[in-house]
Amino acid sequence: MQVSLSGIRGAHGEVFTQGCPTREVLDHVLSKWGTLVLLALTDGTLRWGELRREVDGISEKMLASTLRTLEADGFVRRESFPEVPPRVEYSLTDRGRELMDRMLPLMEWIAGHAEEILAR
Amino acid sequence: MQVSLSGIRGAHGEVFTQGCPTREVLDHVLSKWGTLVLLALTDGTLRWGELRREVDGISEKMLASTLRTLEADGFVRRESFPEVPPRVEYSLTDRGRELMDRMLPLMEWIAGHAEEILAR
DNA sequence: CAGCATCCGGGATGATACTG
DNA sequence: CAGTATCATCCCGGATGCTG
Numbered sequence: 001m002q003v004s005l006s007g008i009r010g011a012h013g014e015v016f017t018q019g020c021p022t023r024e025v026l027d028h029v030l031s032k033w034g035t036l037v038l039l040a041l042t043d044g045t046l047r048w049g050e051l052r053r054e055v056d057g058i059s060e061k062m063l064a065s066t067l068r069t070l071e072a073d074g075f076v077r078r079e080s081f082p083e084v085p086p087r088v089e090y091s092l093t094d095r096g097r098e099l100m101d102r103m104l105p106l107m108e109w110i111a112g113h114a115e116e117i118l119a120r
Numbered sequence: 121m122q123v124s125l126s127g128i129r130g131a132h133g134e135v136f137t138q139g140c141p142t143r144e145v146l147d148h149v150l151s152k153w154g155t156l157v158l159l160a161l162t163d164g165t166l167r168w169g170e171l172r173r174e175v176d177g178i179s180e181k182m183l184a185s186t187l188r189t190l191e192a193d194g195f196v197r198r199e200s201f202p203e204v205p206p207r208v209e210y211s212l213t214d215r216g217r218e219l220m221d222r223m224l225p226l227m228e229w230i231a232g233h234a235e236e237i238l239a240r
Numbered sequence: 241c242a243g244c245a246t247c248c249g250g251g252a253t254g255a256t257a258c259t260g
Numbered sequence: 261c262a263g264t265a266t267c268a269t270c271c272c273g274g275a276t277g278c279t280g
Contacts, residue, residue, distance in 0.1 A: 014173070014174050014175070014176045015156045015159050015160045015174055015175050015176065016156070016176065016231075017176045017177075018176050018177040020234075021234035021235050021237075021238050022227075022230060022231045022234040023156075024234070024238060025230050025233075025234045025237050025238065026155060026227070026230060027152065029230065030150040030155060032147065032272090032273095033273095035146060035150060036135045036136070036143075039135050040135045047241085047242090048241075048242050048243075049241065049242075052242095053134070054134050054135055055134070055135050056134045056135065056136065056137045056138050057137075057138040059273065059274055059275080060242090060243070060244090061244090061273065061274075061275090062272085062273060062274085063243095064242090064243065064244075065272095065273090072240060073237050073238070074237060080242090083241095084241090084280095085241040085242080086241050086242055086243085086280080087241075087242085088241085088242060088243085095233075095237075098229070099226075099229065099230075102225045102226040102229050103226055105222045105225075106219075106222040106223055106226055107142075107146070109218070109219065109222050110142060110145050110146060110149065110219075111136075111142045113145075113215075114140075114141035114142040114144070114145045115141045117141075117145050117193050117194060117215075118141050118144060118145065118193070120192060152252095152253095167261085167262090168261070168262050168263075169261065169262075172262095179253070179254055179255075180255095180262090180263070180264090181253075181254070181255090181264090181265095182252090182253065182254080183263095184262090184263065184264080185252095185253095200262090203261095204261090205261045205262080206260085206261050206262055206263085207261075207262085208261080208262060208263085241280105242279100242280090243278105243279085243280090244277105244278085244279080244280105245276105245277090245278080245279100246275105246276085246277090246278105247274105247275090247276085248273105248274090248275090249272105249273100249274090249275105250271105250272095250273100250274105251270105251271100251272085251273100252269100252270085252271085252272085253268105253269080253270075253271095254267105254268085254269075254270090255266105255267090255268080255269100256265100256266085256267085256268100257264105257265085257266085257267105258263105258264080258265075258266095259262100259263085259264075259265095260261100260262090260263090260264100
């Protein structure tokens with residue numbers, strides 16, 4: 001089911017509306033840390049500690065909060081193993097991979113043009 | 121010039137680094153209001169007042185600040201006409217259109233799945 | 241190792257009034 | 261009409277300490 005360009009606008013031409021579902025998901029997924037966590041998981045499964053190290057500068061609090069949101073939205077799967085010491089692995093769900101299929105081209109373009117863009 | 125997936129990661133596997141150019145542009149472009157302003161301009165040129173009405177809920181302060189950032193990054197062009205009353209028009213630059221070519225598929229997918237995603 | 245609870249400061253954001 | 265200036269506020273997010 002494809003949504004046309006005109007289909008993503010509100011009926012009166014506004015760009016969505018305050019508090020509509022699309023804006024909410026946008027805020028989750030395009031948040032400061034959301035994009036980076038999703039990108040880190042794109043290469044494969046990671047443990048909590050690995051994730052913390054891969055996403056440079058993220059605090060434990062924000063990692064936990066970001067992961068909870070992304071898991072609730074069904075983008076990330078959390079698997080906890082009953083071992084000592086505990087091991088928890090995070091990976092993208094199918095939905096998460098669908099999302100990243102659309103997000104990666106954007107991030108690659110930005111990464112490739114960032115320096116030029118900021119060179120004012 | 122295409123950037124491979126591996127090319128968008130830091131040398132040590134981290135997802136970029138704190139304060140690197142890519143993260144900065146990411147923050148500008150994927151900010152709460154940045155995406156919505158860019159989306160509004162995707163359909164064509166808009167005046168200040170039209171933009172304010174199209175992007176539901178944005179304050180004058182945030183509209184001004186968002187537009188200044190996007191203009192400084194070269195995504196948005198500002199044209200001011202020496203008339204009374206004043207008229208100022210905003211539109212995407214070529215760079216802005218390149219960006220939106222990558223962003224639209226993402227936003228369309230999110231808009232099409234938002235309700236399902238939040239239905240927990 | 242993988243988190244959660246708590247506190248708290250500051251930048252992001254909003255509301256209002258005003259101006260060229 | 262298209263902003264700026266100012267003030268008030270909120271909540272994001274960092275730091276720290278603790279637990280199963």
